[in-house]
Every structure is written in C-alpha cells, then in structure tokens.
Amino acid sequence: MIRLPPGAVLLDPAEAADVARALDLLGDVLGRLRDARGNPTPSTPSPRLAAITAKLRKASRIADDSPRTDSGTVSLFALQQVPVDARGHAAVMGTGAAARTLGVTPGAVRDLARRGRIPATYTGTRWQFDAAAVVHLAEHRARKRDQRRG
Known part of the structure; x- marks a missing residue:
C-alpha cells in the first residue's frame, strides 16, 4: 500500500515532465526581465524552485525508464483506477x-x-x-x- 503525506500530489511521468518544462520556461522569463526603463534586471529561480524542477525531471526520467508490467504492481506514477458504474460515477x-x-x-x-x-x-x-x-x-x-x- 502506498501512503502519501497530506497534501501530496501524484503526477504521471508526462505531467511531471510538463511541469518541469513549465518551470524551465519560468526561469527563462525571469532571466529576461526588464525594469520600467527597459534595463535588464535578470533574476533567477530560487534554489528551492531549481531543486523541485530537478527532482521532477529526475522522477519523470525514472518513471519513463521503468519497465511496464501487467503483474498488478503499482509504479510510482501509476494512476489509481476507480471502478465506475454505467453512468460514469464512481462505484x-x-x-x-x-x-x-x-x-x-x-x-x-x-x-x-x-x-x-x-x-x-x-x-x-x-x-x-x-x-x-x-x-x-x-x-x-x-x-x-x-x-x-x-
């Protein structure tokens, strides 16, 4: 059984890669900032944001490289399947x-x-x-x- 801390979010590998790309774009935008006069005022992402981006990128790569099996085991980023009834509501x-x-x-x-x-x-x-x-x-x-x- 997987126990997640309160407030934790599970992302599949594609979502983690998308979030990492978005954070990279944010870093690029921060690097191109200009003040009201048009002078460059480059900024960089905080060390915490850079660490989160690196962690997402690494987790995404690991999940993409992990073998997919039908053994019934759950991978780190697997979506949980919820049984649904005929109307599409959770059963x-x-x-x-x-x-x-x-x-x-x-x-x-x-x-x-x-x-x-x-x-x-x-x-x-x-x-x-x-x-x-x-x-x-x-x-x-x-x-x-x-x-x-x-």
Missing part, C-alpha cells in the same frame, strides 16, 4: 467521501458499515463504500429530516 468511495456525503464523521460511517447499515468492504487497511448506497442513504436521511420539519 465506490472512501470513508472521508462517505462521511461528507452523509454529513457525519468518518467514525460514524465506519460504525454504520460495521453494523451493516451501508454496504462496504474492509480491505484490511481501509473501508470502501458502495457509492450508490451511500447516496441513497443520504437522500433517505434528508427526506426523513424534511418530514420531521414540515
């Missing part, structure tokens, strides 16, 4: 998405799954919820809430 959702849909905490969603109130699968490390069932339950709860109010 499953994680605990956080289910909690936001239902308007409850993630712990409450896990509790609903343990009690069998929502169809879900536990993979050993995380819960996967049937998206249609979660949406149906959310709509059912909203109807009940509206009936009590009105």
